[in-house]
Amino acid sequence: MKLNLRIEKEDENKCEYCGKPLTPENVYSREMKGKVHYFCCSHCADAFEKKENESHCC
């Protein structure tokens, strides 16, 4: 049984919405549903959150 409890470091260095590489000085993190997501800007965080909410619609 394989459980990946650690997030791959490379995933942390990319905007989860647009895939743009992130630098430690230029990273925008937002907690959603108890999990921290990383983005290049608040705009991507907003868009990602909107997409997540839409995909969970019944």
Ligand SMILES: [Zn+2]
């Ligand atoms: Zn982005």
